[in-house]
Amino acid sequence: METKKLFILAHCRGMSNQIILKLIQMDPTLQIIDELNDQHWNHYFKLSNEKIKSFRADYESIDVNKLLKKYDDEKISFLPLTNVLYPKLLKNIADPPPFLFCKGDLSLFQLKKIISIVGTRTPSKNGIETVEKFIKPLVREGWIIVSGLAKGIDTFAHKLTLENNGKTIAVIGGGFYHLYPKENWRIAREISEKHILLSEFPPATIPQKWHFPLRNRIISGLGLGTIIIQAKKRSGSLITAHQALEQNREVFAVPGSIFDENYAGTNELIQQGAKLVTTANDITEEFDQII
Structure with missing residues (x-):
């Protein structure tokens, strides 16, 4: 090409x-x-x-x-679909980005143990504790954590991964020059130096609402599976989960109270066939035969 x-x-x-x-x-x-x-x-x-x-x-x-x-x-890499460093799993989805803009350690793309974590932008204390419960053992076992750098669960997934000396990939919905949300610029900078910050949009692109469903397919497409922690009905996290299913990836959902709207989406996913998970081992056992 x-x-x-x-x-x-x-x-x-x-x-x-x-x-x-x-x-x-x-x-x-x-x-x-x-x-x-x-x-x-x-x-x-x-x-x-x-x-x-x-x-x-x-x-x-x-x-x-x-x-x-x-x-x-500016240490921004342009990665075409045909480049050997392009993420192998992402290349196999129905609509892979023809190119990626990346900052960081691109060798992470070549590792197999990659898992995505997404959830609500307004997590409860219980939701944050749940992220920590899953992150620590996953990182300990060498899993790379993918998320979308959004407020809430995504941000905590990245932060807790960094705090536990793990590796993380952040997928954003605009260009590097217009980071959203702006308050995440410090963590984005740290990720861009020793992990991976990526977007399918050129650096000068201002994020638009329609960019985020596109971003979500990359979040689910990069990993072997996606973990949903607290998601309301009709949320971006559910879009990511359904895209993961379309990509023939595993979907894991953490159950919660029927009286908490933050769990309405995750409980619905379980009804639809997502695997109910309460520990990291519930997730890793699904991949024992391929890793």
Whole structure:
């Protein structure tokens, strides 16, 4: 694949992952980009004339070498789908990101013992204690913890992993220059230095609401399974759980009181077939035969 052309596409307005993946399927070298006229873009990729104009303006104006040097100075790696360092499990989902922007120790992607933990942004004391109960033994056994750096359970999953000298991967829903939530910048910096901070969006991308369901498929796609700790009905955590199921990954749910809305989603997942878990061993035993 022509990495520089892909790098340019990553920064062009009007280019969705679906369009980029379709272009790669049509021509892995991406030389086809220079051969397509406006009618082709409109007919095959459903781009409006306005989006075609924006795309061409960006495609022709981006200084690739200058931008690559800027990212290199900032220790930002551009990781195409075809790169040997690209996470193997993520590559196998139905809609893998055609590229990732990463900061940190990319060798972590090659390890097998990767598990995701997500949950509510407003956890109870019991929820936080539950995260700790699972994190400590998982980290002790060498599991890498993936989460989304969101408020609540995600943040505690990352913090407790770091406090217990474990390794963690944080997937964010915007670019590195616009970290959300802003109060997590310290932990994000620590993760970006010795762990992995990643996004499928270029660094200058301002996070949008629709970015987060996309982020969730990466959280579930990176690991062998996903643990749900406190999730309300119709929550982002449930979206992650359902994406994990679609990706043929294990889903684990911690049960809770029927009088606590923070457990309505997790209890529903158990009704639907997710494995009820109360200890880390309930999770690790599922992978004894493959690790």
